[in-house]
Structure formats: C-alpha cells, structure tokens
Amino acid sequence: xxxxxxxxxxxxxxxxxxxxxxxxxxxxxxxxxxxxxxxxxxxxxxxxxxxxxxxxxxxxxxxxxxxxxxxxxxxxxxxxxxxxxxxxxxxxxxxxxxxxxxxxxxxxxxxxxxxxxxxxxxxxxxxxxxxxxxxxxxxxxxxxxxxxxxxxxxxxxxxxxxxxxxxxxxxxxxxxxxxxxxxxxxxxxxxxxxxxxxxxxxxxxxxxxxxxxxxxxxxxxxxxxxxxxxxxxxxxxxxxxxxxxxxxxxxxxxxxxxxxxxxxxxxxxxxxxxxxxxxxxxxxxxxxxxxxxxxxxxxxxxxxxxxxxxxxxxxxxxxxxxxxxxxxxxxxxxxxxxxxxxxxxxxxxxxxxxxxxxxxxxxxxxxxxxxxxxxxxxxxxxxxxxxxxxxxxxxxxxxxxxxxxxxxxxxxxxxxxxxxxxxxxxxxxxxxxxxxxxxxxxxxxxxxxxxxxxxxxxxxxxxxxxxxxxxxxxxxxxxxxxxxxxxxxxxxxxxxxxxxxxxxxxxxx
Numbered sequence: 001x002x003x004x005x006x007x008x009x010x011x012x013x014x015x016x017x018x019x020x021x022x023x024x025x026x027x028x029x030x031x032x033x034x035x036x037x038x039x040x041x042x043x044x045x046x047x048x049x050x051x052x053x054x055x056x057x058x059x060x061x062x063x064x065x066x067x068x069x070x071x072x073x074x075x076x077x078x079x080x081x082x083x084x085x086x087x088x089x090x091x092x093x094x095x096x097x098x099x100x101x102x103x104x105x106x107x108x109x110x111x112x113x114x115x116x117x118x119x120x121x122x123x124x125x126x127x128x129x130x131x132x133x134x135x136x137x138x139x140x141x142x143x144x145x146x147x148x149x150x151x152x153x154x155x156x157x158x159x160x161x162x163x164x165x166x167x168x169x170x171x172x173x174x175x176x177x178x179x180x181x182x183x184x185x186x187x188x189x190x191x192x193x194x195x196x197x198x199x200x201x202x203x204x205x206x207x208x209x210x211x212x213x214x215x216x217x218x219x220x221x222x223x224x225x226x227x228x229x230x231x232x233x234x235x236x237x238x239x240x241x242x243x244x245x246x247x248x249x250x251x252x253x254x255x256x257x258x259x260x261x262x263x264x265x266x267x268x269x270x271x272x273x274x275x276x277x278x279x280x281x282x283x284x285x286x287x288x289x290x291x292x293x294x295x296x297x298x299x300x301x302x303x304x305x306x307x308x309x310x311x312x313x314x315x316x317x318x319x320x321x322x323x324x325x326x327x328x329x330x331x332x333x334x335x336x337x338x339x340x341x342x343x344x345x346x347x348x349x350x351x352x353x354x355x356x357x358x359x360x361x362x363x364x365x366x367x368x369x370x371x372x373x374x375x376x377x378x379x380x381x382x383x384x385x386x387x388x389x390x391x392x393x394x395x396x397x398x399x400x401x402x403x404x405x406x407x408x409x410x411x412x413x414x415x416x417x418x419x420x421x422x423x424x425x426x427x428x429x430x431x432x433x434x435x436x437x438x439x440x441x442x443x444x445x446x447x448x449x450x451x452x453x454x455x456x457x458x459x460x461x462x463x464x465x466x467x468x469x470x471x472x473x474x475x476x477x478x479x480x481x482x483x484x485x486x487x488x489x490x491x492x493x494x495x496x497x498x499x500x501x502x503x504x505x506x507x508x509x
Contacts, residue, residue, distance in 0.1 A: 018195035019134040020146045022188060023127040024153035026090060029184050030120045031154040033097075033177075034062065034292075035161025038299060039310040040174040044109070047174060054106040060228045061110045065117025066124075067413035068221035072213040073125030074406020075266040082126045082133065083198040089122025090192060094185030101178040128393050128405035133199035144340075144394055145332055148386035152328045155385045158292070159321030159378065162299070163314030170311045212266030215254040220410065222247035227417035235425075267403060271396055277404065279497025280392040283344055284408055285415040286490035287384055290351050290483045291377065292412075293419015297427065298370065301476060305469065306367060319371045320378035327382025340387050341498035345491040347384025351377050352487025359477045359484070363469040373480075380487070384494075394503050419483075426482065427475035434471035435464075 041055050050058070077085040096119055099112035131150055135143035168176050226243035233240055258265040272278050302308045302316055331343055354376030361369050392408035457465050 015195075015197060016134045016142075016146065018191065019130055019197075020149050022191040022196060023086075023130055024150045025184070025191075026086075026123050026127060026188050027150050027154035028157040029181060029188065030093070030124055030157075032157035032161050032164065033116065033120070033181065035158050035295075036165035036168070036177050037062075038296060039162050039165040039313060040169045040177055042303075042310075043169050043174040048103070048106050048109065050106040054110070056228075057110045058106070058113055061114040062117040062120070063228065063413055063417065064221060064224050065114045066120045067224045067410065067417070068217045069118060069121035070125045070410045070413070071216045071220065071267060071406045073121050074129065074409070075209070075403045076213065077126040077129055078200060078400070078403060081198050081200055082129045083192065083196045085122050086126040086130060086196070087189060087192040089119045089124075089126070090185055090189045091119070092116075093119025093123060094182060094189065095119075097178045097181035097185065101175045124409050125406045128389055128408070130196065130199065132393050132405075134197065141335070144335065144387070144390040147390035147393060148328075148332045151386045151389050152332075155328060155381060156321070156325055159317070159324045159381075160314075162310075162317045163321070166310035166312070166314035170309065209258075209261055209266035211257055212254065212261070215250055215257060216266060219247055219250045219254055220414075222250065224413065224417050227414075227421040230421050230425075267407060268400060271400065271404065271407070274395050276391055276395040276498045276503075279341075279493055280388060280395070281408060281411050282493045282497070283348060283384070283490045284388045284392070285411040285418075286486050286493075287348065287351070287381070287388060288412045288415030289419035289422075290348075290355060290487045290490075291381060292416040293423055294355065294479065294483055296420060297423055297476060297479060301361075301370075301472070302367060305363075305472060308367070316367045316370075317374065319374040320381075323375045323378030324382040324385075327379045328386050331383045331386050335387075339500055340391060341494050341500070344384045344387050344391075344498065345494040347380045347382070348487050348491040348494060350380030350383065352380075352484045352491065354378075354380060354484075355480045355487060356484035359480045361473055361476060361480075363466075363473050391498055422482065423479040426479045427472070430475035430478055431468065431471035434467040434474065 037059060041058070044050060044058065045055055048054070073085060073089075093116055096112050096115035100109055100116065103109035103112055127150060128147060131146045132143060135146055165177055168180065222243045226240050226247065229237075229243075230240045235241075255269070258267050258269050262268075298317075299313055302313045303310075308316065331347070334343060354373040356373075357376060358370050358373035389405070389408050393404045396404040457468055
C-alpha cells in the first residue's frame with residue numbers, strides 16, 4: 001500500500017471520529033434541554049409567576065417548533081449543505097439559550113424556547129446525514145456504529161436529564177439549566193467550523209420543493225398542536241378540532257404534491273416501499289411513546305404523590321439511566337453476532353415488560369415499587385435506541401440521507417406528543433371514575449390531581465383525598481398497561497418489517 005493511501009485513510013478516519021464526536025455531543029445537548037426543563041418547572045413557576053398554561057407552553061413551544069421543522073430540514077440540508085445547516089442550528093440554539101436564561105417573564109421565555117426549537121430542528125435534522133456522508137465507503141457496520149454512538153449520546157442525555165436538572169436547580173437555580181448550554185454550544189460550533197466537512201446530495205438537478213417544505217411544517221405544527229393542547233383545552237375545543245382537521249386536510253394535499261413530484265419531492269414517498277424504513281419509523285414512534293410519553297407522569301407521581309425534590313427524582317430515575325448507559329454499548333457490540341432487528345425486538349419487549357411491571361403500583365407504595373420496571377425500560381432502551389436511526393438512514397440511498405434523517409427524527413416528537421395526549425386522557429378518565437364516590441368539587445380536584453398538585457388537597461375531606469390518590473394510581477396503571485402493549489407490538493413489528501437485506505453498503509454520499 002502506498003504512503004499516500006495510508007495518509008488518505010488516516011485523514012478519513014480522523015474526519016469520521018470528529019464527525020461522530022461533534023454530532024453526538026450536539027445530540028446530547030439538544031436532548032438534555034428537553035428533559036432538564038421538566039424538573040425545573042416548579043421553580044420557573046415560582047420565579048416568573050407562571051400558571052399551568054404558561055408552564056405547558058414553556059415545554060410545548062420548543063416541541064412545536066422542533067417537530068414542525070424536522071422533516072423539512074432534512075431535505076433542505078441535502079441541497080443547501082449539511083454542515084452549513086448544522087452550524088446555523090447550533091448558533092441559533094445557543095443564542096436562544098441565553099435568551100431563556102435572561103427571560104424577564106413567561107412570554108419571553110416561551111418565545112426563546114420556540115427559537116431553541118428551531119435551532120434544535122436544524123441540528124437534529126442534519127446530524128445523521130453528516131455521519132452518513134462522512135462514512136461513505138466505510139461499510140454499513142462502521143456507519144451503523146457511528147449512528148449508534150450518535151443515538152447513544154441522545155439517549156444518555158435523556159436518561160441523565162432529570163438528575164442533572166435536579167442538581168442544577170437545587171444548587172444554583174433554574175436559569176442555570178440554560179446557561180450551561182452556552183459553553184457546550186460554543187464548543188460544538190468551533191468543532192463544526194474546524195473539523196466538519198461540507199456535504200450535499202449528488203443529484204441536485206431538481207428544483208427545491210418549496211411547497212413540500214411549507215406543507216410539511218404546517219401539517220406537523222397543526223398535528224402536534226392538537227396533541228399537546230387537547231388534554232388541556234379538551235378534545236372538543238374549537239382550536240383542537242380545527243387543528244386536527246387542518247392537519248388531516250394539509251396531509252392529504254402534502255401527499256398529493258409529493259406523489260406528483262416523484263424524485264423531486266421533499267419526501268420521496270417511494271421510501272415507504274422499503275419495509276425496513278417503514279419498520280424503523282414505527283419502532284421509533286413506539287419507543288418514544290413508551291419512554292418520553294410516560295416520563296412526565298412518572299415524574300408527577302414522584303413529585304406530587306410522593307413529595308420528592310427535583311434532585312431526589314433524578315436519583316430515583318438512575319435505575320433507568322444507568323441500565324441504559326450500561327446496555328447501549330453492549331448492544332452495539334452484539335450486532336456482529338445478532339441481527340439488528342432481533343436486538344431491537346428484544347429491546348422493545350424489555351421496554352414493554354418494564355412498563356407492565358409497574359402496573360402494580362398502589363397509592364401507599366413508595367418509589368421502590370417502580371425500580372424493577374425502570375431498570376427494564378432502561379435496558380430495553382439501551383438495546384433498541386442505538387439502532388433506530390441507523391436502520392432508517394442505512395436502508396435508503398445515501399443521497400436521501402438527510403430526507404431519511406428528517407423523517408426518522410420527526411417520529412420522535414410525534415411519539416412523545418401522542419403519548420402525553422393519550423396518557424393524559426387516560427389519567428383524567430380514571431380520576432373522573434373515582435371522584436363521584438366522594439363528596440367535593442370534582443372538577444377542581446381533577447385539575448389538581450392531573451397536575452400532580454397533591455399538596456393542595458390537604459384541606460379537603462379524607463374520602464376526597466383517598467379517591468384522588470386512587471384515581472391517579474389507577475390512571476398510572478392504565479397508561480403503563482397501554483405502554484407495555486405498545487412496546488410488545490413494536491417488538492413484533494421489528495421482527496416482521498426490518499431486514500438486513502435492505503441495508504446499503506458503500507454507495508457514495
């Protein structure tokens with residue numbers, strides 16, 4: 001082998017390592033910001049005087065902007081340049097984080113969170129495509145390992161978010177959860193400028209599908225808005241019904257536009273003919289529904305019913321995060337001996353089993369009743385999560401990497417929003433079933449219970465408090481049952497739909 005060949009290999013290897021490191025760190029930062037805010041909400045409410053509606057929009061503003069743009073960003077980056085869009089996203093997110101930290105009131109914080117969501121979408125919609133481009137010619141195993149590290153970075157941040165958030169909030173205050181983003185964002189931006197290589201899709205003969213970009217953003221915004229606000233405003237509210245109708249109508253128009261444009265479409269609908277691609281999206285959706293969809297209600301149980309502090313909640317959730325962090329690297333190593341679809345199926349089965357294991361929680365139980373289930377969910381996530389995005393990107397032509405990345409990432413917030421909406425409705429229904437057996441202002445009690453404000457029930461008669469606690473734990477058990485079944489069905493989907501034969505090997509990026 002000529003010295004020049006060795007030098008080229010060395011340069012390519014270094015480029016790939018830097019790409020993985022920078023994108024994985026960005027995935028950690030973007031995901032951490034989603035989970036870390038949840039445990040800070042009580043302190044934000046006290047500091048800014050925010051009501052329940054304000055707190056919900058502090059969370060929802062990020063999610064709506066993030067989810068609405070992901071699909072469009074993936075396709076746009078294939079044309080404009082993945083490194084360029086990625087760097088812009090990091091810069092927007094970092095500046096918006098400073099805006100969050102300095103926000104004088106709830107309105108300013110909600111606005112800054114929405115801008116954060118825009119930056120997060122630009123970053124997460126291009127990270128996978130950057131990895132796929134850097135690993136062109138390296139083979140599927142190397143590419144999938146790199147994507148697994150990217151996914152593991154996000155998964156670790158999701159698992160450790162409550163602990164980090166609790167420690168920061170208890171130690172310094174809620175504004176510091178946003179200030180922590182500044183040095184990390186600056187480091188990622190510097191690495192992007194110095195170490196990442198620009199890449200685009202090879203085939204750019206078609207004009208930009210501007211109509212598709214706009215329609216996709218409108219569909220996802222309307223759908224996620226309905227899912228996020230339905231449990232709060234009521235599913236019969238005009239704004240919710242209008243959003244669902246708009247989402248359905250716009251989705252039909254979007255599908256027609258994309259079908260007519262064929263290869264020139266922002267989202268090539270022919271990708272869904274690839275069974276593994278469709279299967280990866282289904283499992284991605286289910287995995288986020290079972291994990292992030294459940295997490296807010298588990299936190300409500302720990303904080304509201306059991307009275308734990310933010311730091312204590314983070315410590316309790318270590319049963320989930322530690323098993324995830326331990327198992328994820330093992331899952332990557334096992335791919336040499338075990339098919340990826342089997343690992344994903346096993347992971348989703350363990351996740352489902354973990355949810356079902358927690359259905360036994362009763363009103364008088366302490367947090368240890370959830371420990372075995374949390375550990376199983378963590379182990380399941382560790383097995384499945386590193387491969388979800390790798391399968392979605394690895395089974396499409398590399399020129400469609402940004403498109404596939406955007407599509408796969410879009411199903412994450414959809415799963416979360418769907419989970420919160422469905423589980424919130426289940427919780428409210430179970431509380432309603434219990435309250436009629438006790439005397440008291442049922443509507444007011446229901447609002448307090450579903451918000452986890454058990455401290456404000458202390459002045460009510462004992463039968464009302466007992467009915468409220470029973471309604472909450474019954475609701476928790478019902479949603480855990482639904483999550484468990486969803487996890488098991490996702491395991492079956494992984495076995496049936498995902499195939500090794502669909503993998504692309506060394507196509508150019």
